[in-house]
Amino acid sequence: MAVRTVVLEADGGSRGNPGPAGYGAVIRDLASGEVLAERSEAIGTATNNVAEYRGLIAGLEAAAELGAAEVDARMDSKLVVEQMCGRWQIKHPGLRPLAAQAAALVGRFAAVRFQWIPRERNRHADALANAAMDAAAGKPPRASAPPRAVEPSRAAGLSRAVEPSQGVESPREVAAPDSPARALAREAAARAATRGAGSDPATTPASWESRPSDTATRLILVRHGETEFTAQRRYSGRGDVPLSARGRTQARATAARVAALAPTVAAVVSSPLARCTATARAIARAIGDVPVRTVDDLIECDFGAWEGHTFAEVRAGWPGELDAWLASTRLAPPDGESFTEVAARVARATDALLEAYPGETVVVVTHVSPIKLVLREALAAEDAFLHRLYLDAAGISVLDRWPDGGIAVRSINDTAHLTPL
CATH class of the missing domain: 3.40.50.1240 (Phosphoglycerate mutase-like)
Incomplete structure (x- = not known):
């Protein structure tokens, strides 16, 4: 069944940078923290940054398959978060096609909010990435990180990207504050969504005419x-x-x-x-x-x-x-x-x-x-x-x-x- 908003946790790693690399991605229900999907894969020889982008892409694809409308994307890679928010340039030519692929996937959702989180709060995705690299190297699997509860996001608005919150669970919007016109439109839309069929016409906001x-x-x-x-x-x-x-x-x-x-x-x-x-x-x-x-x-x-x-x-x-x-x-x-x-x-x-x-x-x-x-x-x-x-x-x-x-x-x-x- 389609879900409205999901949490995406993604990570990637390389043993050598570049070296044997893999990624992991976890999709959770925002309200309950329940794991809805996991993705992981060894990707051969690559850098940490390439593996992190691959984890983000896999997670966005999984969220789309679940029918999610909005995604709270949480990663411990500051580089990926900052580049996807448009604040850092993508100077390495190997990352540009991956960023373009991720950006195209972002466009499939009503909103995608990016948030930086500390590494210890991204253990599940990190464990999946390491398991993929271990399997490719013929090593026995490690104990997976236990699922953890996810605090519901309190972010308001529908921006495509949000500022890294320095470890605060609920992200903040990166875009400039809404203009008066856009804020008014959001308020009108909220009123329209909650207005019953028998509403008093006198309470309906007048049009610009x-x-x-x-x-x-x-x-x-x-x-x-x-x-x-x-x-x-x-x-x-x-x-x-x-x-x-x-x-x-x-x-x-x-x-x-x-x-x-x-x-x-x-x-x-x-x-x-x-x-x-x-x-x-x-x-x-x-x-x-x-x-x-x-x-x-x-x-x-x-x-x-x-x-x-x-x-x-x-x-x-x-x-x-x-x-x-x-x-x-x-x-x-x-x-x-x-x-x-x-x-x-x-x-x-x-x-x-x-x-x-x-x-x-x-x-x-x-x-x-x-x-x-x-x-x-x-x-x-x-x-x-x-x-x-x-x-x-x-x-x-x-x-x-x-x-x-x-x-x-x-x-x-x-x-x-x-x-x-």
Whole structure:
């Protein structure tokens, strides 16, 4: 029978590092601590880290076979926990395909929470790994570790990863705190889940349609105009590539469109990179010489070693890293930044704008990744949204946010002003 939430304990070891290696994984019922499944295997010659990743993968596969919706993954490997949470880069090429495989499995669950635990609290999985290595070496089996009770997790929310808790049984979320909109949505969902069929309609929260529009802060999100890298479809992150001639023409057309959309603008804010500030200055002139303020948190994702390369070049040069990056927003390009990290700073920037300009209109000139992440949050979309949404250079998206957390996305990637160009 399918279970809602399980605890996954995984471990791996190598006698020699590299040397004869094996892994172990245990799946427990969260409420009772009952062992639901065990997995172990000797994997030949490998490193400790490879064996630990193999244990995690086997455990996630077992949890999926049991029909689990959520997984509390507990490991004594800080490296695996930190890499799966996206805080440590995966520099060893042998680990990248394994991380990508694990990330793909994580995507099959509603939530997977990672937690570091001390080695003595991972004895069952460790014993399974050692038994697999002993069997491969022809040694007699050791006494297995006795099952132990598992304290129910008190973690709230449905984040994909959580911080290592330094031995605290109940994990804490690694993601930044919910925005007001996401928190309100969670509360509304909880109310809807517990509301009976005969509920009083007067207690039902009003929709955004009933809110007066003049109390909302309107964000006009503008992607910068075209650059040479844009035209050549190259990764363009922190490199300060200027607008091309076509990009400057697009910026002027976008400025006229924004002026028509919002005759009164409280502020124009921009990423500090030249392609954005040039676009922002054109808009500021069109709406009455509003000062342009740069916000560092609005800068594009750092694509690290991929900067300036095309997708085809990255696929040829970093196939494992690319697969891992596409599979998980927690993983970063080599020497780069993960989308999870970008999302945290962009949320910080937009929340500050909402506080500074309540009920007013703000033009935000930035890049593809920040705009996609804002729209993903506004639409309560999944991570796949980031790779399915296309945003043109100089395209405009508009959303309203109310003080109580309500959101209305008015338009996405408006390019009507660019048609003749």
